[in-house]
Amino acid sequence: MKNKEAFLAELSRCVLEMEDDVIAPIARRYAEEGHDPLDGILFGLVDGMNQAAVLYEQEEYFIPELLICSTALYNGLNILRPLLPQSDFGGKGKIVIGVVEGDTHDIGKNLVCIMLETAGYEMIDLGRDVPVERFVSSAKENNAEIIALSTLMSTSMGNMKKVIDRLEAQGVREQYKVIVGGGPISPAFARKIGADGYSASALEAVKLADRLLSQTPVSPHKHLSSLG
Amino acid sequence: MNAIKDARCGHDDGQSSVNRQRIVDLGLPFPAALCTADGMAALSQALKQGSCCHLPFCSTVEGEALGADIFLGDDHAGPRARGNPGWQWQEPLVFPCVDFSSGRIGEVLAACRLLKEWGEFVALEVSGPITILNCLMELGTLFRTWRKHPEWVEDALQQLMRFQLRYMQEAVAAGVDLLCYADPLGTYSILGPKHGKRLMAEYVAPLLQRVEALGGAGIHLCPKTSLLLTEYGFAQWERVTVGPVDDYAQGCLRAAGKGRLFGEACLKNTGYRLRNGEIQTLRLQEETTI
Numbered sequence: 102m103k104n105k106e107a108f109l110a111e112l113s114r115c116v117l118e119m120e121d122d123v124i125a126p127i128a129r130r131y132a133e134e135g136h137d138p139l140d141g142i143l144f145g146l147v148d149g150m151n152q153a154a155v156l157y158e159q160e161e162y163f164i165p166e167l168l169i170c171s172t173a174l175y176n177g178l179n180i181l182r183p184l185l186p187q188s189d190f191g192g193k194g195k196i197v198i199g200v201v202e203g204d205t206h207d208i209g210k211n212l213v214c215i216m217l218e219t220a221g222y223e224m225i226d227l228g229r230d231v232p233v234e235r236f237v238s239s240a241k242e243n244n245a246e247i248i249a250l251s252t253l254m255s256t257s258m259g260n261m262k263k264v265i266d267r268l269e270a271q272g273v274r275e276q277y278k279v280i281v282g283g284g285p286i287s288p289a290f291a292r293k294i295g296a297d298g299y300s301a302s303a304l305e306a307v308k309l310a311d312r313l314l315s316q317t318p319v320s321p322h323k324h325l326s327s328l329g
Numbered sequence: 330m331n332a333i334k335d336a337r338c339g340h341d342d343g344q345s346s347v348n349r350q351r352i353v354d355l356g357l358p359f360p361a362a363l364c365t366a367d368g369m370a371a372l373s374q375a376l377k378q379g380s381c382c383h384l385p386f387c388s389t390v391e392g393e394a395l396g397a398d399i400f401l402g403d404d405h406a407g408p409r410a411r412g413n414p415g416w417q418w419q420e421p422l423v424f425p426c427v428d429f430s431s432g433r434i435g436e437v438l439a440a441c442r443l444l445k446e447w448g449e450f451v452a453l454e455v456s457g458p459i460t461i462l463n464c465l466m467e468l469g470t471l472f473r474t475w476r477k478h479p480e481w482v483e484d485a486l487q488q489l490m491r492f493q494l495r496y497m498q499e500a501v502a503a504g505v506d507l508l509c510y511a512d513p514l515g516t517y518s519i520l521g522p523k524h525g526k527r528l529m530a531e532y533v534a535p536l537l538q539r540v541e542a543l544g545g546a547g548i549h550l551c552p553k554t555s556l557l558l559t560e561y562g563f564a565q566w567e568r569v570t571v572g573p574v575d576d577y578a579q580g581c582l583r584a585a586g587k588g589r590l591f592g593e594a595c596l597k598n599t600g601y602r603l604r605n606g607e608i609q610t611l612r613l614q615e616e617t618t619i
Binding site for chain 2: 202
């Protein structure tokens, strides 16, 4: 019988080393042996994803590696998350995220979504090719704090400004922070359209969200203690 | 490790969007302007900036020919994939037999012939394998399969290369002056060094060697692709004198014969100017190994 620390190290390693096809049984055994599912998520799965994110920043891992790491993460989450009480995860804030209308490329958005979720944000993922009004209506319905817009295509960039214009037209611009990112996006473009921030990578998106919501980055330990 | 700085996209002002409204504003019918030879030729001529008429107006033509479900667009944006057939490694992969005289791909080639009859220079944009495969399967599935079951992806790339070569052969026969290769999802910033180099070795370099052997049209590469080829030793730059030209595309056309593979700048960056009447061409290395 493995001890808890050994399980956590194994869960972390499976995410980091892209072992997406063996992580689910490990997560299941971890839970069956009575260990805390939240610890398994934060100190196992999220720990592995954070290490993968560091490798991404160091340009050791790129999109292909991160996508498989995230598959491993979600395979483990699918086992452990249903065991959590409702309120135990995603309390830092709500973010509506999607790829703007006209674009169906969502790999960047998916990675940003994963990193923000593992950082403790509740993500409302609208998917891809999302109409302008849906970003606005979803932010209102879910009382989101941030609207995150992504595109890989220069031909869809204009739809980012349309989201901001729609917020202004409805008199709710000040209620939401709007952040943008993607291949053709730049800090200059973000300023030009009146966005609140631009992030060049999935990891930077976390720092940006934290900064905009005036939160210092929270370690898993602090995240735990904040739950009371 | 020497990190490469990816080439910057050269057309980031959204001017190339062909949504429904823009087509109607040009006095052209929608969706005919995107799926008939007459319509596409007229639209291409109307949108022409610089020396060449460009076709098509999206990166979905090849994916559609191979089975992707494509939505031709609306007032918000142009053509894009609505869904994909969901290719998986568990199923033996057999590409459909494509008839290049029918469907939207056939109309694109017919539009090329029309533009040539109208006296235009024609640049045909062809997509790279990652962009095409993204119309046919989820990218995460593709990358996972490339790692766990590489033989399936290698087979897919071989079949895709045969399809692309046929398409480009047909394009050359239609009179296309420039074959413009770009793979927006197959760039260094997305793939990284390992998969980027692998893509160059297993697909791009072998494809280009075969396309060069076809003769006829010049070949222009997105600078993000030419960067990967040169950084990983699959090609090297050589300068060719072309004299004063009106724009970069004209420089590529004029250089044909002295060199046929180009890629120092984005062809859609209409503000780019050659220096000293010289253009850079790419010479492929003879052996392509990882």
